[in-house]
Amino acid sequence: MKFLTSLGLSFACLALTAQTPETTATRRKCGTVQQDVSQHQAFEAWMQASLQKDNQFANAKKASVVYTIPIVFHIIHSGTTVPARNISQAQVNSQIVILNNDYRKLNADFSTYVTQSAFVSSAADIQINFCAASVDPNGTALAEPGIDRVNVTTKGWSALPYATSYIESTVKPGTIWDPTKYYNVWVLQFGGSDVGTLGYAQFPTIPSGTSPVTDMVGQGGAASTDGVVVDYRYVGNTGTATAPYNKGRTLTHETGHWLGLWHIWGDDNDCSGTDYVSDTPNQQVENSSCPSTNGAVKTDACATVAPGFNYQNYMDYSDDKCMAMFTAGQRDRMQAVMANCIRRKTLNNAVACVSVGIKEEAAGILVDVFPNPTSGRVNINVELMDTQDFSVSVMNTLGQTVKDVKQTASNGGLVTLDLSEHPQGVYFVTVKSKTASVTKRVVLQ
Numbered sequence: 203m204k205f206l207t208s209l210g211l212s213f214a215c216l217a218l219t220a221q222t223p224e225t226t227a228t229r230r231k232c233g234t235v236q237q238d239v240s241q242h243q244a245f246e247a248w249m250q251a252s253l254q255k256d257n258q259f260a261n262a263k264k265a266s267v268v269y270t271i272p273i274v275f276h277i278i279h280s281g282t283t284v285p286a287r288n289i290s291q292a293q294v295n296s297q298i299v300i301l302n303n304d305y306r307k308l309n310a311d312f313s314t315y316v317t318q319s320a321f322v323s324s325a326a327d328i329q330i331n332f333c334a335a336s337v338d339p340n341g342t343a344l345a346e347p348g349i350d351r352v353n354v355t356t357k358g359w360s361a362l363p364y365a366t367s368y369i370e371s372t373v374k375p376g377t378i379w380d381p382t383k384y385y386n387v388w389v390l391q392f393g394g395s396d397v398g399t400l401g402y403a404q405f406p407t408i409p410s411g412t413s414p415v416t417d418m419v420g421q422g423g424a425a426s427t428d429g430v431v432v433d434y435r436y437v438g439n440t441g442t443a444t445a446p447y448n449k450g451r452t453l454t455h456e457t458g459h460w461l462g463l464w465h466i467w468g469d470d471n472d473c474s475g476t477d478y479v480s481d482t483p484n485q486q487v488e489n490s491s492c493p494s495t496n497g498a499v500k501t502d503a504c505a506t507v508a509p510g511f512n513y514q515n516y517m518d519y520s521d522d523k524c525m526a527m528f529t530a531g532q533r534d535r536m537q538a539v540m541a542n543c544i545r546r547k548t549l550n551n552a553v554a555c556v557s558v559g560i561k562e563e564a565a566g567i568l569v570d571v572f573p574n575p576t577s578g579r580v581n582i583n584v585e586l587m588d589t590q591d592f593s594v595s596v597m598n599t600l601g602q603t604v605k606d607v608k609q610t611a612s613n614g615g616l617v618t619l620d621l622s623e624h625p626q627g628v629y630f631v632t633v634k635s636k637t638a639s640v641t642k643r644v645v646l647q
């Protein structure tokens with residue numbers, strides 16, 4: 203892709219032809235637009251140096267880092283006025299499942315739309331999981347994991363819908379949970395000058411010590427606004443989800459920005475721009491609708507030969523149903539962000555992922571989980587200091603307990619569980635005795 207003169211760090215998705223937000227948008231447009239050249243270049247200078255320094259993500263060992271990010275959806279609604287804005291837990295859960303599938307390359311439509319061998323081989327598992335936050339910032343268990351419902355009337359705010367300026371000045375600062383511990387996602391209805399927006403993201407902030415160390419203000423970089431905003435009609439694949447953006451890919455796309463990705467065509471209209479990713483072919487402009495329903499080669503002035511341009515990429519503007527992949531180059535950038543960036547590197551294993559947190563060790567109890575990753579059967583070897591009852595439970599990323607086994611009076615032992623009937627992804631195994639508790643993460647592949 204190519205580089206343009208105005209790359210910024212805050213992105214939003216708009217539907218270009220949608221004058222009436224209630225009708226189906228016919229063309230995606232993202233509000234995460236690149237606008238501040240100096241800060242954009244500072245980010246890229248850091249990114250390229252980071253990738254080059256240890257070439258750390260180019261080898262299988264480093265790329266095997268698996269992150270888990272606690273996510274909370276702040277659902278901004280006005281009670282009974284437009285009840286649909288107060289989307290259901292089922293709709294949020296469908297989005298979390300989609301995020302996990304897309305970021306682990308487990309999406310079922312991959313094989314339908316990614317058929318060119320060059321793209322099949324460049325497609326990557328990003329190795330990032332998302333879990334519904336199980337506790338709020340005070341440590342109180344959430345009745346609905348991953349959900350914070352906010353009634354604007356109770357808050358004394360203006361009536362919905364909202365333009366970005368009000369979201370940035372009032373909604374986000376008034377509701378955000380500690381962005382070093384949670385990935386904040388706001389679900390609301392866009393209005394005013396932002397009617398038709400599907401969503402927008404705040405770009406990551408480069409580590410302190412990097413020059414410049416600004417918080418990328420002007421590109422949406424303050425701690426009080428960190429996260430992603432999505433219109434309530436483009437979340438998940440059920441409830442209010444509206445075609446053609448009804449497969450949850452708006453949040454997959456915006457999360458890509460939030461983790462340091464640019465639009466795949468470089469936000470220009472010729473071949474001079476770039477997304478700074480070597481394995482995404484140069485592309486002239488953004489796509490709309492579905493360039494092909496079977497992954498056929500499509501070429502333009504910048505990508506003149508097979509495999510053509512990568513309209514199947516989540517960072518294009520294609521319809522939800524034909525976006526199906528990230529590349530290894532995009533993975534490297536997101537892994538670099540997770541390893542280094544302010545308010546990103548602290549998210550992995552943050553306590554909100556399970557109410558007890560990831561606690562690898564505790565006095566008086568030894569737990570070994572293997573094999574990990576597993577294709578189904580997982581062994582949990584437990585050793586206790588003395589004879590007592592203990593339990594072994596397994597929770598999924600939605601905060602649901604999928605296995606719960608009680609053992610009476612013993613010094614431990616081997617418990618074997620079969621997870622093969624459950625979806626692939628990350629699970630949390632908790633072993634609890636009368637006096638101690640240990641939680642470990644296991645990946646089902």
Ligand SMILES: [Zn+2]
Nearest residue numbers: 213214232234
């Ligand atoms: Zn975008």
